[in-house]
Amino acid sequence: MVNEAVDCTINNGEQAEYSVPSPSDEIRILNDLMRLLPPVAVKDLLSSGVCFQCILRLFGKYGPRFSNSFHLLSWLATFVDGQTSSGECMENDGLSKNGGSSDPSSSQRLIDEADICGICCGILQCNYIDDNKTLIKHNCTSDFAVSIGEVVKQEGHQAPDGFSLEVSIPPIIRETENAVRLLMKRKYGSDVWFQENLLPEIISVKEALKLSITNHLEKLLGVKCCPSSFRICMTYTCLEGHMKNENNMETTKAYKRSKKGSDNMEEKDGDSVVRIKEHPNLATIEGGLTMGKCSEILQDISLSFKPLLGKVSPCCLAFLCYRMPIYIGGRYLKYSRNVSQTRWIIDDERMGEASVEEIICNTILLMCQGDNYKFHAAGREDIDVRMLGSGRPFLVEIQNARLLPSEAFVKEMEGKINNFENKLVMVKNLKVVDSQGWTLMREGEAEKQKQYAALVWISRSLEDEDLFTISSLKDVKIIQRTPVRVLHRRSPLDREKIIHWMNIEKISGSSQYFVLHLCTQAGTYIKEFVHGDLGRTHPSIGTILGCRAEIHQLDVTDVKMDCFSTN
Numbered sequence: 001m002v003n004e005a006v007d008c009t010i011n012n013g014e015q016a017e018y019s020v021p022s023p024s025d026e027i028r029i030l031n032d033l034m035r036l037l038p039p040v041a042v043k044d045l046l047s048s049g050v051c052f053q054c055i056l057r058l059f060g061k062y063g064p065r066f067s068n069s070f071h072l073l074s075w076l077a078t079f080v081d082g083q084t085s086s087g088e089c090m091e092n093d094g095l096s097k098n099g100g101s102s103d104p105s106s107s108q109r110l111i112d113e114a115d116i117c118g119i120c121c122g123i124l125q126c127n128y129i130d131d132n133k134t135l136i137k138h139n140c141t142s143d144f145a146v147s148i149g150e151v152v153k154q155e156g157h158q159a160p161d162g163f164s165l166e167v168s169i170p171p172i173i174r175e176t177e178n179a180v181r182l183l184m185k186r187k188y189g190s191d192v193w194f195q196e197n198l199l200p201e202i203i204s205v206k207e208a209l210k211l212s213i214t215n216h217l218e219k220l221l222g223v224k225c226c227p228s229s230f231r232i233c234m235t236y237t238c239l240e241g242h243m244k245n246e247n248n249m250e251t252t253k254a255y256k257r258s259k260k261g262s263d264n265m266e267e268k269d270g271d272s273v274v275r276i277k278e279h280p281n282l283a284t285i286e287g288g289l290t291m292g293k294c295s296e297i298l299q300d301i302s303l304s305f306k307p308l309l310g311k312v313s314p315c316c317l318a319f320l321c322y323r324m325p326i327y328i329g330g331r332y333l334k335y336s337r338n339v340s341q342t343r344w345i346i347d348d349e350r351m352g353e354a355s356v357e358e359i360i361c362n363t364i365l366l367m368c369q370g371d372n373y374k375f376h377a378a379g380r381e382d383i384d385v386r387m388l389g390s391g392r393p394f395l396v397e398i399q400n401a402r403l404l405p406s407e408a409f410v411k412e413m414e415g416k417i418n419n420f421e422n423k424l425v426m427v428k429n430l431k432v433v434d435s436q437g438w439t440l441m442r443e444g445e446a447e448k449q450k451q452y453a454a455l456v457w458i459s460r461s462l463e464d465e466d467l468f469t470i471s472s473l474k475d476v477k478i479i480q481r482t483p484v485r486v487l488h489r490r491s492p493l494d495r496e497k498i499i500h501w502m503n504i505e506k507i508s509g510s511s512q513y514f515v516l517h518l519c520t521q522a523g524t525y526i527k528e529f530v531h532g533d534l535g536r537t538h539p540s541i542g543t544i545l546g547c548r549a550e551i552h553q554l555d556v557t558d559v560k561m562d563c564f565s566t567n
């Protein structure tokens with residue numbers, strides 16, 4: 001029998017819009033719904049301390065409209081008692097033959113609303129232990145959602161593009177509910193209801209919790225729950241020491257007693273009931289309890305849910321909201337010969353007056369209100385080398401940004417960095433890029449060509465012939481043995497590099513100084529190419545011109561890459 005009016009579950013992953021029903025409607029809806037479920041099994045579960053939400057989801061019937069129905073537990077108990085006391089239902093009452101009471105008011109009496117559900121460990125009852133080890137009990141899911149919304153606001157997050165909700169639950173919950181379903185089939189499989197109906201697929205605690213709070217959160221935050229870089233994460237874990245119970249010895253003894261007595265259930269002492277979570281063979285229960293193991297346990301205990309559920313502790317909830325990293329790319333120009341690319345500290349002493357990384361990233365981090373940054377650039381220049389021309393591509397990763405930068409906001413960032421008084425570093429073409437930006441930058445880096453302008457001194461006067469010699473060289477292959485100055489951090493290797501072209505710009509009034517313009521393959525050591533590095537780079541400007549050559553200043557004038565070359 002399918003009843004559209006009570007089909008409150010979500011079938012296609014979409015959260016249906018729903019309005020809160022009036023109390024009388026709620027009762028009517030529940031009334032219709034409960035008639036679809038097997039009353040004896042429901043009563044049994046209810047008496048075993050299973051929460052209302054878990055009962056519904058075990059039968060695949062949970063939906064957001066029941067998220068706040070905690071107060072209906074008593075109503076439910078009365079309703080189920082009423083149903084099970086009718087002759088038709090009592091025929092197959094598993095409780096009477098399996099140790100349960102047939103007293104019509106039994107469910108009512110057994111329900112203590114303060115009890116923690118033995119299946120969901122209180123998760124769907126909005127009970128949990130917070131960071132301060134305090135037990136928190138919310139009266140309804142909307143209160144719970146309000147407390148989540150408050151944390152989001154306290155953390156200073158804006159979620160203009162929606163949020164995604166991630167819930168993680170301890171594996172033991174899944175195992176317990178599987179065991180309960182297995183037991184239910186074993187215990188009530190011959191009942192009319194189970195003969196006529198296929199037990200619907202269970203709705204997981206994770207899914208049920210999402211169904212319960214998503215609508216409330218959407219209203220509170222004013223945005224939709226959707227795939228978003230803003231994550232709200234709720235991680236439930238078992239209470240520390242919960243698995244290794246303080247009374248472990250006692251539990252083991254109790255288990256043995258229970259096992260001995262398992263052939264004759266009449267001998268079983270109430271106290272000897274073993275909770276699944278304290279089962280001595282399940283010390284590593286978190287590592288995964290298999291259904292096979294569950295079946296083994298099910299052989300040992302009576303056909304009652306209580307040994308599987310027992311009295312459990314609520315889970316600890318770690319709550320976290322964060323923004324996935326955002327990436328801002330662009331090109332930087334460095335006008336100083338005393339600014340390193342990244343923060344450079346030797347023996348607690350800063351090298352240079354500042355770093356490109358800090359100037360750019362501190363500004364962006366502050367404006368996006370993030371927690372941390374990472375700076376990546378396509379190659380690097382020495383502290384005494386200026387970066388001019390089109391600039392060098394870079395990417396800044398901002399972690400947990402509270403503000404998502406709009407196009408206008410990025411322009412504002414660019415303006416702020418470029419208007420620092422000292423003008424050591426400037427940026428251009430700043431824009432928000434996706435995480436692919438880093439890959440693109442790294443891929444392009446290997447193939448890129450770079451142009452330089454070097455102030456060179458030679459040990460003799462520059463001749464017109466030298467200008468011709470230099471400019472006639474195209475795509476010259478050179479071998480560079482790892483330079484002496486970087487030997488401490490790079491392995492000794494011979495590297496082949498290409499000098500694509502060169503030309504000399506004379507300096508008026510100077511016969512031994514000139515500016516060498518050159519374009520080379522990425523990774524060429526320019527200083528070494530000029531002076532030869534004691535013969536480790538060959539050929540060099542020195543060997544080509546047949547004299548000593550020294551480099552006095554170097555500027556990078558162009559990094560030929562498509563990356564961030566336009567706005």
Ligand SMILES: [Zn+2]
Binds near residue numbers: 054121122
């Ligand atoms: Zn529950």
